[in-house]
Amino acid sequence: MSHIAHIALDDANLPTPTPEIEQERKVAMFDLLEGNSFALPKRDDRLVPDGPYNLNLSIRDKRLVFDVRTQEDQLAAEFHLSLGPFRQVVKDYFQICKSYYDAVKTMPPGQIETIDMARRGIHDEGSRVLQERLEGKAEIDTDTARRLFTLISILHFGG
Numbered sequence: 001m002s003h004i005a006h007i008a009l010d011d012a013n014l015p016t017p018t019p020e021i022e023q024e025r026k027v028a029m030f031d032l033l034e035g036n037s038f039a040l041p042k043r044d045d046r047l048v049p050d051g052p053y054n055l056n057l058s059i060r061d062k063r064l065v066f067d068v069r070t071q072e073d074q075l076a077a078e079f080h081l082s083l084g085p086f087r088q089v090v091k092d093y094f095q096i097c098k099s100y101y102d103a104v105k106t107m108p109p110g111q112i113e114t115i116d117m118a119r120r121g122i123h124d125e126g127s128r129v130l131q132e133r134l135e136g137k138a139e140i141d142t143d144t145a146r147r148l149f150t151l152i153s154i155l156h157f158g159g
Contacts, residue, residue, distance in 0.1 A: 002039035002051030010058030028150035
């Protein structure tokens with residue numbers, strides 16, 4: 001099974017993340033590396049190196065860049081995705097996350113659970129958008145899409 005063995009985010013130009021965002025990032029990266037499914041499909045007649053892969057995520061020229069390399073640092077694939085399809089879902093995700101973090105401090109468990117369900121729903125939508133955008137470029141499962149969406153959100157929203 002092909003998978004991501006190492007992931008790096010190019011966050012050099014992002015503001016310092018809040019403690020909550022930094023925790024989300026750490027959890028997403030840990031969970032992603034603990035278990036993921038990431039494969040590059042054969043395209044045309046080109047040979048596609050098998051995983052495991054090292055993935056570098058960045059935003060360049062308002063595009064999300066997946067730089068996929070072999071463990072020997074050979075380029076396996078690079079693809080650029082428009083950020084347009086992610087804008088609204090990322091915005092919604094960060095708004096609901098802020099509501100969730102605020103609720104945890106002051107609201108009863110029932111209200112927190114309701115907000116968390118909404119947060120998971122938006123997160124699921126973001127992972128579906130990612131899977132659609134990666135179609136034909138990379139094959140990922142739902143859990144991998146969810147974790148990558150979290151990391152993409154952090155890059156997209158600026159930490």
